[in-house]
Amino acid sequence: MSCIETIQSYAFRSLGFGERLLPRSDFTLCEQVTLIGSGMIWNIYFGVFALLTGFFMATALAVAKASPRAALRKPAEWFIFLFRGSPLFIQFFFAYFLFLSLKSSYPFFGNFTAAWLGALIVLFLNTAAYSAEIFYGALQSIPKGDTEAADAYGMSGWPRFRRIVWPTMLRLAWPAYTNEAIFLFHATTLVFFSGFPAWQQRGDALYYASYFADKTFNPFVPYPILAGYFILLTLVIVSLFGLVNRHLNRHLPANTRPRFKMRMNLIR
Amino acid sequence: MFSYCTDPSTLGGLTWLSCFLTTGVHLSFYLSFFKVLGLLAVTAPVALAFGFLGAMAARASFAPVSWLGKGYIAIVRGVPDIAFFLFFVIALDQVFEYTRHRILCPDWDQPVRQGNDFIVCQAAKLPLGSSPEWMHETYAFGLAVITFAIVFGAFAANVLFGAMRAVPRAQLETGEAYGMTQRQTFWRILVPQMWVFALPGLSNLWMVLIKATPLLFLLGIEDIVYWARELGGTKTSKFTSYPHGDWRMWYFLALLIFYLLMTKVSETLLGRLMARLTLGQATSGGEAQRKAA
Numbered sequence: 001m002s003c004i005e006t007i008q009s010y011a012f013r014s015l016g017f018g019e020r021l022l023p024r025s026d027f028t029l030c031e032q033v034t035l036i037g038s039g040m041i042w043n044i045y046f047g048v049f050a051l052l053t054g055f056f057m058a059t060a061l062a063v064a065k066a067s068p069r070a071a072l073r074k075p076a077e078w079f080i081f082l083f084r085g086s087p088l089f090i091q092f093f094f095a096y097f098l099f100l101s102l103k104s105s106y107p108f109f110g111n112f113t114a115a116w117l118g119a120l121i122v123l124f125l126n127t128a129a130y131s132a133e134i135f136y137g138a139l140q141s142i143p144k145g146d147t148e149a150a151d152a153y154g155m156s157g158w159p160r161f162r163r164i165v166w167p168t169m170l171r172l173a174w175p176a177y178t179n180e181a182i183f184l185f186h187a188t189t190l191v192f193f194s195g196f197p198a199w200q201q202r203g204d205a206l207y208y209a210s211y212f213a214d215k216t217f218n219p220f221v222p223y224p225i226l227a228g229y230f231i232l233l234t235l236v237i238v239s240l241f242g243l244v245n246r247h248l249n250r251h252l253p254a255n256t257r258p259r260f261k262m263r264m265n266l267i268r
Numbered sequence: 269m270f271s272y273c274t275d276p277s278t279l280g281g282l283t284w285l286s287c288f289l290t291t292g293v294h295l296s297f298y299l300s301f302f303k304v305l306g307l308l309a310v311t312a313p314v315a316l317a318f319g320f321l322g323a324m325a326a327r328a329s330f331a332p333v334s335w336l337g338k339g340y341i342a343i344v345r346g347v348p349d350i351a352f353f354l355f356f357v358i359a360l361d362q363v364f365e366y367t368r369h370r371i372l373c374p375d376w377d378q379p380v381r382q383g384n385d386f387i388v389c390q391a392a393k394l395p396l397g398s399s400p401e402w403m404h405e406t407y408a409f410g411l412a413v414i415t416f417a418i419v420f421g422a423f424a425a426n427v428l429f430g431a432m433r434a435v436p437r438a439q440l441e442t443g444e445a446y447g448m449t450q451r452q453t454f455w456r457i458l459v460p461q462m463w464v465f466a467l468p469g470l471s472n473l474w475m476v477l478i479k480a481t482p483l484l485f486l487l488g489i490e491d492i493v494y495w496a497r498e499l500g501g502t503k504t505s506k507f508t509s510y511p512h513g514d515w516r517m518w519y520f521l522a523l524l525i526f527y528l529l530m531t532k533v534s535e536t537l538l539g540r541l542m543a544r545l546t547l548g549q550a551t552s553g554g555e556a557q558r559k560a561a
Binding site: 081082085086087088089090091093094097098100101186189190193206209210213217218219220223226227230 | 349350351354355358359362381386478479480481482483485486493496497500514516517520521523524527528531532
């Protein structure tokens with residue numbers, strides 16, 4: 001099989017299109033690059049949707065945690081502690097088996113044991129907790145002058161939040177949030193190793209990489225390919241979030257803008 | 269375990285549960301919690317040592333050593349850590365076996381990689397095919413510890429490298445003014461002062477290390493995740509005297525609570541340690557303590 005044919009038959013294998021059987025022997029470099037790249041579709045899917053949905057919940061949680069009312073603050077604090085204080089790996093396992101037992105009593109939960117929904121829910125809640133902590137930190141460090149200026153203009157309630165507090169919070173939190181986004185994408189590799197089955201061998205990038213490593217007993221090819229894909233993805237995220245950062249800080253002189261610095265908060 | 273447990277099918281309620289939770293396999297399950305704690309106890313100091321060496325290397329004035337240190341710090345950024353765990357365990361195993369192969373069987377003429385196989389001579393196998401079961405388990409656990417130490421060593425190196433740079437330059441210059449050599453300034457001035465700058469990063473790392481321990485399961489160790497899956501699965505009366513349905517959810521809930529407790533305890537202890545270390549330091553934390561007192 002030439003490389004073009006391999007790409008045609010395996011480029012969308014992770015979604016179930018193309019060749020049904022995975023390669024069994026005589027693995028070529030092309031096959032490995034194509035299949036692992038095909039698996040990246042899942043990583044991007046999980047990461048993008050968890051981030052998009054998690055963002056809104058995180059904002060709400062951060063505001064709730066900063067609230068003076070205990071009825072709002074306590075649940076937010078507990079939620080954040082629950083998801084930040086335990087390993088994501090265990091959260092995946094627990095959620096999977098929870099959905100499995102719910103499914104047997106309520107048919108409504110039928111889809112929840114599939115990775116595309118169940119794992120997405122866990123990732124959504126998880127990133128919401130981590131981002132909420134970042135946003136909460138930013139809320140606490142909004143300059144006093146900004147809120148005093150809002151008061152002086154007679155702003156309160158929703159307009160004050162929407163026009164003063166929220167933009168400043170985002171601006172301050174953005175470098176740390178970029179980091180959170182990077183590690184969320186890294187965390188998506190755990191999905192198919194934690195209970196959620198890869199139905200018909202439709203897995204993510206790490207699933208295929210470990211498939212090749214198991215079959216060839218040679219970790220020195222598939223894992224560097226995977227690393228290459230993730231470094232590429234990281235660069236894309238950094239540049240996209242950098243654009244947003246520039247937009248958020250467009251009113252500031254260039255040398256006072258908060259800059260993104262790669263930090264490691266790693267495994268969840 | 270208890271005398272009334274001879275015929276579990278006649279028991280009910282809490283008595284049944286007390287028998288169920290003290291069966292032999294459950295004792296192995298409880299033992300695996302100590303495996304996790306053991307891993308933490310071994311890995312944390314080793315990773316700290318690796319990190320210290322890495323940070324020292326990154327600071328070296330001799331360029332190749334400095335590149336080596338900085339490369340080690342940079343390698344774990346940008347790539348999912350679990351890929352490293354999966355990679356290092358096989359890679360280390362093959363490196364060890366290959367080294368032994370070259371030393372022990374010098375007259376072996378076939379290539380080591382034949383198609384999809386990695387073949388070394390019998391004497392180079394690790395552990396030897398004839399060795400007992402516990403050797404295999406210890407070897408697997410040892411590989412896991414080294415893997416954790418390498419990955420977390422890189423993170424620790426990053427933290428310590430930053431902490432070393434955070435020590436005020438004037439302190440080092442004072443040391444030099446007193447006629448200390450580079451080595452003396454490093455050990456007597458820099459190292460004692462860097463810990464307060466390193467502690468926030470290191471305590472973060474400790475939390476991460478706790479949360480990384482379930483990955484032992486992926487490295488093929490019979491850890492708490494393995495046992496929770498094994499014990500929780502549906503058991504019929506054919507194979508056990510304690511039949512039950514699918515209880516994996518409850519077992520993982522127990523693990524979740526175990527990890528939350530670990531986090532809570534660590535948070536409290538590290539908070540106290542930080543308070544002690546900032547005492548009298550010329551940082552904003554130390555200043556706040558002075559004002560409060």
